[in-house]
Amino acid sequence: MDQSEKRLIFTAEDIARQVQRLASQISADYHGKEVVLIGVLKGAFIFLADLVRQLSIPAQLDFVRLASYGTATESSGKIRITTDVELDLEGRDVLIVEDIVDSGLTTVFLREHLLAKNPRSLRMCVLLDKRERRSVSIPLDYVGFHLDKGFVIGYGLDCNEAHRQLPGIYELIV
Ligand code: 5GP
Secondary structure, three states: OOHHHEEEEEOHHHHHHHHHHHHHHHHHHOOOOOEEEEEEEOOOHHHHHHHHHHOOOOEEEEEEEEEEOOOOOOOOOOEEEEEOOOOOOOOOEEEEEEEEEOOOHHHHHHHHHHHOOOOOEEEEEEEEEEOOOOOOOOOOOEEEEEEOOOOEEEOOEOEOOEOOOOOOEEEEOO
């Protein structure tokens, strides 16, 4: 892919500012508690790594990996867990860390899955809230950026596994 096929929408500095803001808010809200951050692989790996290093509260980490049957740019809504969390979430304060919420179907599925593990609380932190195709109502407690539409790559987000290492976030121009 050359430069003409992608457009920078959020610079590394923009992202760092939002991550710092989210971390401050989370640290204040969970003051006196230990939070369990659940990163959703693979897209959230850079966001989670940056976020956790800005927290001023104790944190534990785990991961889930989901697969959705769909195309590269649109999820079908049929989702399954391919790697589950290993920590016991019973009675814990759990925060899901997601890269992007689009239709919301992945988040609904994951929330149900994690709620069945009886956490004391379950909240959602998402870097990008893309509302154009939202088909379900879901509570997003911490949001980095709002996006109207478009398919984005970089800062962990891929297109067919490429471009995750870009430090900024770009919109793919098709
Ligand atoms: P949803 O179930 O909310 O429609 O889709 C969520 C998942 O679809 C995200 O976790 C991500 O893997 C993928 N996704 C949705 N929109 C985008 C996008 O603009 N760029 C990339 N790279 N992935 C996206």
